[in-house]
Amino acid sequence: MKTVFTWLYELLCGANDDLPEFRDTIFGSVGLASLLLALLLAALFYLLLGRWRHVWYKLSHWVVTLLVCLVAGFGLAFGIARQTLGIFNGYAMLFAVVNGIVLMSYFILFSLLFKRFSVYAKRTPF
């Protein structure tokens, strides 16, 4: 799992040989946490709210959730990188932005997977 996340983030952000903590700790933990967070948000959107109440199911709701993913992905990477490194440099910034996009992508993929199980959001986003 860690290898997969390392491969993914180095593909998107490039390798950083000066800070081996990224490869050793950050990529793995951020990657797993992001994946689980996207899964949680998608389950919340499609399986919990999407089946339970007719309150959060429209395309506009989905877009807001997607933006939440972006912010959460950024914040997650930012927090873990800063906690691990004690500093926040340009590479960490790039990583945080990329992770926001990656978390959004996970959410989109989970949306495609989960929407068929929803009642109110089964045709969201399309």
Next chain:
Amino acid sequence: MRVFIFGIGGTGAKVLRSLTMLLASGIRINDSSDLTLVPIIVDTDAHNGNTARTRDLLRSYYTLRRTFVGAQAASDAPSFFNTQLRSFNRLDATSSDAADLDVQLNFQNQDDTFANFIHYHGLEQQDKDVLELLYNDSLDEAPELHLNLNVGFKGNPNIGSVVFNDLKNQQQFKNLESSFTATDRVFIISSIFGGTGASGFPTLVKLIRESDNANLATTKIGAVTVMPYFNVDAEETSRIQSAIFDTKTKSALSFYAGDQHMNSIQAMYYLADKDQGGSLRNVEGGPDQLTDAHLVEFLAATAIVDFIGKKDDELLVPQCYEFGAESGGNPLTIGAFAEHTKQRYFRPLAAFAYAAKMATDLIPHMRAEAFYNGKELNIDGKLGVPSEYQKLLQFFAEFQKWSGTEMSNKDNGRAFLSFYYGDRDHLNQLLHGKPIPTGFFNKGLTQAKVAGWLTKNEDGLPKDRRKTEKYLDMLYMTAQQCLAELGQLP
């Protein structure tokens, strides 16, 4: 079980219109899954506005049932448009999938004058003299002998009874006669104070009782005869005068009382309404005779349901029935009726009113809902059947007009306030006299709440059903939820 329902004249057609609305609302008439109604409009005034409107509505019902319910669906199914209709001239079992519904009995020579109809010009002079004693032979003022039959009998039962007697020679009637079975029944709708109904009713009963087919001759007959319930504008030149409605009624009633065949009718329903303040436009016949629906016509339609719902052993002895509301008042509301009437007739109508409002006003604005999507019901694409979908919306619109506008017309005499369709974004005020309570936390039947129900109901339907069937089922289920939210009728 088949029931042949003859709607004679303008009132007959209007009562059939009310019956069609009741059937559309999904009323469960009896426990028979194969109940089939055979509506037959009997009117020489074939282009009469009221007749044409009912004919079109019955045809719409037939088409909509085929498309949105399924031609083979049971008549006691919990669904709108549940009761099966069939054309009187396509009675064999193999023709149940006929493309259209033929409901109008054709009179031969209906474009002739009465004189031509009875071959007046070929008669001996002494016979002509007798006829001229019985019928006004003027050409201009109140013609009887030279009355053109294509506008009906203009309130002349003395002409109608002669013309109707010829029904037994009509091929369509003969076909009907020959296909009549022992389990079939007949119901006849007429008014007693006009021409067509007053004369057609006893003549039809006579033809039935004297039929060569024993099944028809001994069949169980139900009938509703409507006594005066509205006025028409007083016009000196018109043959239709409200002032003589009562006289004509008394005269016909005294004939009915002494007639052997009329006294053999198993269930005779009488309806009348003395509170006639308003006045309708005086039109003698033709396309312009198109009047608003009236509460009394609806109550006459409930007589048909009542008759069909009766078991055979309840029809052994001829009985007469009248209808009474629990309280009077003008306008009348649903709250004025007995609990049985509310539950049996107004509850299904209320469900249909909710469905009509949802289909015409709310659903078109629910583009964000899952059921609206092209991969689900495809509402934008009119369910893939644009013509039928449009027809359904037109039916709903017609129902709204019938129940919300026409019956509340003050000119009817007795106005009836049932449903109000004016609110755009909720259904809280749909029933007159019973608003749905709302508060800070509960906004009642809002568009959002209804949208949630519609979506959930559609999602729960079997995936392999046709879009059209799912659409109507979705409406039906959601309408039942609206009724549950409403609680007791007013």
